[in-house]
Amino acid sequence: MKKLFISNFLFLLSITMFAHPGIGIVKDSKGNIYYTDLAKVWKISLDGSKTIVVSGVHSHELYIDEHDNLYGEHLWYNGESKDTWGYYVWCLKNTGELVKEINPTEGFLTNYSFVRDSSGNMFWVEKFTSSRIMKKSKNGGITKLIEGKFGFIGWLTCTKNGSLYFTEGNKLHKLSPDGKSDSYRMETLAKNIGSKSTDFSMMGRNYESYGIWTDAAHNVYLAMIDSKKVIRIGADGELQTILTSNSMWTVCSGIFDNNGNMWVLENSVSNEVRARKITKEDLAGNKTAGSFSTNPHLLITLFTIAGIILLFFGAKMILNKRNQKTTHFSI
């Protein structure tokens, strides 16, 4: 019983600690999916098998280059006595070798990002009294793309051609090269995309939109963590809810595979992470009803029924015994 109390307490505690989910989900040139659960990096192969490819890394974001080299950061806290943070950047080479791209360093990652275009340019947000979006070219040159008094800017995402998408409060912006050298143009694609968030206000994040990803048709997808849904924003700015989750899981990010299926990265209330495939048929709304024979759901339901029957007959037996005793004494 004591163990049960402790496990309940820990479970409830874990719910309150739901803090900062990762958004790292990428695919390689063959179509294998990689995602982070904030402690390990998993690979889902084309046959559906799942393996750990990097372990012991607290990585929120991932990046994979055109040669299938996988990059991520390991971030850690050095304890209250030191009250400092440390990080290193790792790279899992396409040969399977794991190397440190940036050696362990105190502080936070600066002038480096996992948001990159196909040319290898990096993009990141610097948040001060005014916020900036920065770019680091492959040759190392750093330029400021835009600066202004923005509200809270969430995760940044970049398409292969260098278009950047980011949310500012409940607005979605697009920043794209305007054809001139290193000059970018910002346009607001949608306003009022999400309601105020309750979970993330402590980090300055007031709105619920989280991970951003795009498809081949340049539609933008946003994970709405509080309302547990994914919205699609078309080129015309029209908002459409394409996926809702009615379980304890919430979508944090996503990606499209080579066959047009959408993979979503989900976090549970107990801080577990999974990647789930939403087939293009499901996305198109032609979803078939869930089968009864899947997962442990059916088994546990049957065991529960068996438990109820056992308990009922147990209770009946006890009552009968009591009744016999009572009758015996009365006689």
Next chain:
Amino acid sequence: MLYILSFLLSWLCGLLVILISAFFSYDQFSMSDIVSFALLTFAGFLILFLLIYLILLRIFNKKIPGNKQFIYFPLIFSLLANLPAYFLIWKNIGGLYGSSEAILFNLGFLTSGFVFGLFWAWKNKMMAKTWGSSTFAK
């Protein structure tokens, strides 16, 4: 012993209703979902059982006689005794879970209370029968 059995039986019935409802309302009801629902309903029902159910049972066992218990006990335990749970579930919608989970939690507690009330009404009837027959034997 009967208290423990009635607690487990009621909680399992609540969980069963959640599990069955989930077949119709969930795309994927994973192990994590099941464990979360099971633990939360168990912890919540245990607290309710110790703080409210036992007290109400003691009070209404004496006040409500005979067959009326079959009507009043399920009503009292599924509605009145569960009020704190319903309030907390409603209060945390949007924070800890969505409205669909809240419905499942409410269904679970409603069933647990209903079964608990029914169980004790049945138990009292069984005992009363024995007393009646033993009196007859005498």
